[in-house]
Amino acid sequence: xxxEFKKFVRDYIERCDEVLRKSDIRKAEELQELIINTFGEFxxxxxxxxxxxxxxxxxxxQVDFLGDINKLKEKLRLxxxxxxxxxxxxxxxxxxxxxxxxxxxxxxxxGNSTNNNTNTINNTIDIKAELYKIREKIEDDEIxxxxxxxxxxxxxxxxxxxxDENPSNNEKWKKLKSVITWTTTKGYKIGEMxxxxxxxxxxxxx
Numbered sequence: 760x761x762x763e764f765k766k767f768v769r770d771y772i773e774r775c776d777e778v779l780r781k782s783d784i785r786k787a788e789e790l791q792e793l794i795i796n797t798f799g800e801f802x803x804x805x806x807x808x809x810x811x812x813x814x815x816x817x818x819x820x821q822v823d824f825l826g827d828i829n830k831l832k833e834k835l836r837l838x839x840x841x842x843x844x845x846x847x848x849x850x851x852x853x854x855x856x857x858x859x860x861x862x863x864x865x866x867x868x869x870g871n872s873t874n875n876n877t878n879t880i881n882n883t884i885d886i887k888a889e890l891y892k893i894r895e896k897i898e899d900d901e902i903x904x905x906x907x908x909x910x911x912x913x914x915x916x917x918x919x920x921x922x923d924e925n926p927s928n929n930e931k932w933k934k935l936k937s938v939i940t941w942t943t944t945k946g947y948k949i950g951e952m953x954x955x956x957x958x959x960x961x962x963x964x965x
Contacts, residue, residue, distance in 0.1 A: 767888065768839040771797070775832035779825060787824035789894075794831050796919075797887045802834055886959050890919055893952050911949065914938050918953075922960050931961055 771794060778786045791811065799805050806812040808830055810823040897903065897911050921934045935957060942953050 765839050768798075768835050770888070772832055772835050772839065775828050775835070778828055779832075782825060784824050787828045788822075789898075791824060791827050791831060793887075793891055794835070796923075798835070798838070802838060805831075805834065886922055886956065889956055889959070890915060893956065896952065911953075914941060914953070918956060918960060928961070935961060 774790055775794075778790055788811075791809070795805055809827045811827055894912065894915060897908050897915075900908070903911075917938055918935065921931055926934070938953075939957060942950055942957065945953075
């Protein structure tokens, strides 16, 4: 595990500490979902023992989101400190290897493949982090009404879905054209946040 990835993990641990310090249940629920989506590919059985994933369907009770954040924090600490029991060579990254090898005809050795895989991982991490920051800005914005916030979050979900699917560049363009068009109809403030994110997703090598 490289130092950049370790730093990224530690940043999430600090976010856990902040949520726990403030006892913010709403933020805890949001952060739980983000951690699972971000690190689910790196931490086996990441939802194991989480209260949110253990109660029965239809059961009426309060989910202990703060307790879940504390558990996720410990899993992240283990990933950051030792990496024991955690594998980077999972299905998602193996598919990245195949895509890289199929698309880059000039790559015939493991060294170049490793570099490309590392770049892909780092780009994904950067985008996930940026998505989180944008979502926080939107939710904390006192000028935007609830409908506007919901609309923006929906577009961010579209971007994240396309990124997670890891389609070809042409497919990315087709799927995100509507989001680009939508962004151009909004004001500078929204465009300033979302356009750089779109560029990173569409043109990861730039």
